[in-house]
Amino acid sequence: MKRxxxxxxxxxxxxxxxxxxxxVVVGSSFTAIVNSLVGDVITPLFMLLSPDSSTFESLTIGGTIMIGKFINAVLSFLMISVCMFILMQGANRLLxxxxxxxxxxxxxxxSKEELLLTEIRDLxxxxRER
Known part of the structure; x- marks a missing residue:
């Protein structure tokens, strides 16, 4: 078990x-930022630009821009990044x-063999010198 x-x-x-x-951890939390930016900010902006289009109606309901969700994703990313930085500091100290x-x-x-071989070499x- 020790081994x-x-x-x-x-x-x-x-x-x-x-x-x-x-x-992997930072990448997955950054993915949440990108998904929130697209789903909560950019797509509703397109809805506001063309409210009569049936293409965008299926993507969002009402077309409201949810900046709060995007800010939440950014803050979550920052908190996860800080935690990973602190963990890496500890791991670096251990290393x-x-x-x-x-x-x-x-x-x-x-070892005994090394000592014996050294003696033989010296002899x-x-x-040779004589």
């Missing part, structure tokens, strides 16, 4: 995974801390 959690943590804290998640811990970790002691150098 699985370590692997998941390594996967989740990769930079490109976090960036992609932020992009920096993990990198710092890796940099400060002492190098592992050489061979001494024999």
């Amino acid at each position: 699985w959690l370590r692997e998941f943590r390594a996967f989740a804290l990769k930079g490109n995974v976090i960036d992609m998640a932020v992009g 920096r801390r993990a990198e710092k811990e890796k940099a400060e970790a002492p190098a592992p002691a050489p 061979l150098k001494e024999n």
Whole structure:
């Protein structure tokens, strides 16, 4: 279980995974702005310009411009963006801390094989010099 959690943590804290998640969240909230702009502002403006047209009657009822819905979508986008920024600040701190811990970790002691190979190498150098 610990191994699985370590692997998941390594996967989740990769930079490109976090960036992609932020992009999906911000993109979906921006989609709400575009939908509100088109559905609540632009389409009713067309209704007001041509109230006799049967094409636009099926799109909206009454042709009222709903600026409040559009402003609500913009404010929601801003709140989501701020929350994602705060979450990214925390994730960046975690990543920096993990990198710092890796940099400060002492190098592992050489194994018995490495020590033996080093001794052999040194002895061979001494024999060549003679």
